[in-house]
Amino acid sequence: KQEVTQIPAALSVPEGENLVLNCSFTDSAIYNLQWFRQDPGKGLTSLLLIQSSQREQTSGRLNASLDKSSGRSTLYIAASQPGDSATYLCAVRRMNRDDKIIFGKGTRLHILP
Amino acid sequence: DVKVTQSSRYLVKRTGEKVFLECVQDMDHENMFWYRQDPGLGLRLIYFSYDVKMKEKGDIPEGYSVSREKKERFSLILESASTNQTSMYLCASSLGAGIQGQYFGPGTRLTVT
Numbered sequence: 001k002q003e004v005t006q007i008p009a010a011l012s013v014p015e016g017e018n019l020v021l022n023c024s025f026t027d028s029a030i031y032n033l034q035w036f037r038q039d040p041g042k043g044l045t046s047l048l049l050i051q052s053s054q055r056e057q058t059s060g061r062l063n064a065s066l067d068k069s070s071g072r073s074t075l076y077i078a079a080s081q082p083g084d085s086a087t088y089l090c091a092v093r094r095m096n097r098d099d100k101i102i103f104g105k106g107t108r109l110h111i112l113p
Numbered sequence: 114d115v116k117v118t119q120s121s122r123y124l125v126k127r128t129g130e131k132v133f134l135e136c137v138q139d140m141d142h143e144n145m146f147w148y149r150q151d152p153g154l155g156l157r158l159i160y161f162s163y164d165v166k167m168k169e170k171g172d173i174p175e176g177y178s179v180s181r182e183k184k185e186r187f188s189l190i191l192e193s194a195s196t197n198q199t200s201m202y203l204c205a206s207s208l209g210a211g212i213q214g215q216y217f218g219p220g221t222r223l224t225v226t
Contacts (some may be wrong), residue, residue: 032214034214034215036217041201041220041222042219042220043117043203043217043218043219043220044203044205044217045217046214046215046216046217049213049214089155089156091215093214098144098161098163098169099144099161099163099207099209099215100146100158100161100171101214101215103155103156104155105153105154105155106155
């Protein structure tokens with residue numbers, strides 16, 4: 001059974017620092033991995049999607065990497081800003097016909113001004 | 114851009130009422146999903162649909178039903194609302210085959226009193 005883990009559950013860093021959020025999954029047979037952002041009381045916003053054949057994806061100050069063989073992904077945020085404060089979730093899609101994804105419980109990030 | 118809308122942001126209902134949560138997507142996606150999100154439990158899949166009039170149970174379908182009469186609309190029904198169904202409900206859609214990942218609506222915060 002696929003399980004997705006995000007550690008730490010919460011993180012506080014000073015503004016301007018570069019930081020890394022971690023995601024691990026137990027079954028390496030994935031189709032893709034998606035990183036989301038969620039602001040309090042809001043829905044999820046897709047940040048980056050990495051297909052299983054890819055190693056990384058970049059969008060602005062965000063870079064996500066994928067190491068399928070070790071069951072790990074990281075989300076790198078450069079030059080953090082208070083507006084980056086949110087919960088970040090990763091989710092993996094399994095290698096089967098349906099499009100269901102398995103979520104981690106997220107890392108709650110707080111950027112200190 | 115993909116747009117997923119949900120009929121209400123906040124909803125307060127009484128125990129025993131029948132509750133309808135509506136979700137509409139505008140990108141002709143085949144797949145649609147209903148999740149609930151609770152503190153400490155993360156996102157859990159209630160039901161999903163991969164085509165009109167097709168539905169499949171997710172991890173926690175008890176107490177819920179769904180309807181998909183048109184491709185763009187996926188409804189979640191609480192036949193007889195109970196206090197343990199107080200939660201944030203999130204709808205998502207995807208193109209299928211994991212090409213673009215899942216896109217989420219803004220969520221409905223349901224309180225059952």
